[in-house]
Amino acid sequence: MHGVTHRRQAWYPVLDQLAEQREVILVDLPGHGQSAPLVTEGRPVQQxxxxxxxQFLTDQQLDRPHVAGNxxxxxxxxxxxAEGDARSVTALSPAGFWRNGHEFRYTKQIFQRAATMSERLGDRVELLARTRGGRKLMYGLLCAHPARVTPDQAVGDIRAFRYARPALRTLLDAAEPFDMEIPLDVPVTIAWAARDLVLPPWQAEAARQAFPFGEHITMRGVGHVPMTDAPEFVAKILLRGSEPAASVAPITAAPSTAPAVRRTARAATA
Structure with missing residues (x-):
């Protein structure tokens, strides 16, 4: 599962390597990509x-799959x-590990400013996305290597961002720290980007304290959305996180920058 205002295509750089060893289902979260708008009808967003x-698991006939997200x-x-719906959890720079509203305000302002900018620029933002300098500006906070984002990918992301703006406002207003417990028999892997400018790396320590039994990995040389920056390394983390516990070996390799080729996998909307 992708991050806020993004879409399932965010995983394309790692899809080839994952699909060789797993059945992969890429998900558009509610209010994002091709999914229906996020509607809460007054209920808590988290609920x-x-x-x-x-409901998505039921529709897809999935029984406790390995679940990963950014x-x-x-x-x-x-x-x-936490709710018993995952066989394992692998989270890349997950949301929910700020300690109070003051610390979250920094992240909230990043997305609010991005939404304001996209509204002001209108269709011109797509022209910006087709230039190397424009992509560097757009992805500078998300990726360590924004030049690796293709023009088509950038235009698609811009359109996805526009569609997700209503969901973004709802999610930002309702954001709160994650405080649930996960059973010890569910393996948890949390990998944090060392160059994360959206959810700063110090939040990784809060995650360590919350899940001292989990595996914690520092992804060096990558940004908040690491799939484009280091596809081979991210794929390795995802494959490792979904392995049976007895067969897991330590990750010692540095992130690789080798490109990945897309393979066919299942895509779904939530």
Whole structure:
């Protein structure tokens, strides 16, 4: 599962390597990508996300799959682990580990400013996305290597961001720290980007304290959305996180920058 305002295509750089060893289902979260708008009808957002994820599992006929996510998707994966809906959880820079509203305000302002900018620029932002300098500006906070984002990917992301703006406002207003427990028999892997400018790396320590039994990995040389920055390394983390506990070996390799080729896998909306 992808992060807030993103879409399932965020995982394309690692899809080839994952699909060789796993059945992969890429998910558009509610209010994102091709999914229906996020509608809460006055209920807590966290409850709605958990309920819709459970319904998604039912619709897809999935029984406790291995669940992985980035940012907001990582938070949803943690919810799934806490509620018994995940066989394992792998979260890349997951949301929910700020300690108070003051610390979250920094992240909130990043997204609010991005939303304001996209509204002001209108269709011109797509022209910006087609230039190397424009992509560097757009992805500078998300990736360590924004030049690796293709023009088509950037245009698609911009359109996804526009569609997700209503969900973004709802999610930002309702954001709160993650405080649920995950059973010890559910393996938890939390990997944090060392160059994360959206959810700063110090939050990784809060995650360590919350899950001292989990595996914690520092992803060096990558940004908040690490799939484009280091696809081979991210794929290795995801594959390791979904392995049976007895067969897991330590990750010692540095992130690789080798490109990945897309393979066919299942895609779904929530």
């Amino acid at each position: 709605v996300l958990r309920e819709q994820f459970k 940012s907001l998707g990582g938070l949803v994966a943690l919810y799934a682990g």
